Amino acid sequence: MIYKSHLEGDPARFGRIIQTERKRRGLTREKVQEKVGLGVMTQYNVENAKGGTPRAQTFTAYEELFGWKEESAARTFYGGDPKPLHTDVVPEPVPELPPAVRKIAFRLAQLNDPALKQVEELLDLADKMRESNNKGE
Template sequence: MDRDWARLGQAVQAARKKMGLTQAQLGEQLEVSRATVQLIEHGKEFVNVTRTHRALEPIFGWCRGSVEAVLNGGEPTPLSADAPDSATEAEQGEESQELLPLRIRQALGDGHLLDSTVIDLPAEGSDEPDAQIVIVVRSKPDATPERMRQSVAAWERVERQLRAIRAQGDAPSALDDE
């Protein structure tokens, strides 16, 4: 199925205007130029959805995956509508969470989901993953859209640092020094 980049551009422009942001202001929040925002709004086609596209979701209060939904002809899903689609999914999620420590279950249950990622950790002296770090980024339950945007920006800085450490192969020693 062809992706409708023009449709995404229209959705981005509408959401930006609804928030009262200029292209330059949105670019600042995304840490890109105004020209990049213009390209997205004008429907420039990309090979893949980029980090910048994904960063639009929390800024506009959209659930993760909303960019892909718009590209495929759908609508973005507001964060407030990110509840499981059925009782079965909710039950499966509860069963999975029972395996987690209490403080993790509490943290996962509070606030809005902003992002998540998995970082592979190779065995010493190997490039093959031996373990994984799973990171879930959530806002406070009462966070404003502005605060969520700030949280996403902070997370993106931390994620770049984590990936840089991983790329150097020094993850254990770098983290132990702190």
């Protein structure tokens, strides 16, 4: 157990780490709510260093979501670094995306599920058209 009586938490740093992890995984706050039950406002407050120290359930939800060891989120709040559950799995580095791709990804992240389904269908159609054109060459 983390004994925090003598430690100062760093909500701003913790919020940045949580937001970075969420976005790196391509998750919206709504998807996080679906997966681990954290309310959108709770996530907003954590990511923007509002509301003080998160509750134990909030720390646990982030550990489950990100695959961190038990008490890793609290340790991170108090200045440590998160520890992955499986240290034998090395995450692949995330390549730097061109600005146009980042812009598109940002816009896609704002869409709801039906709109995303339409975008997916359009991309599938574009792939089929490209395949058809390549066969005709």
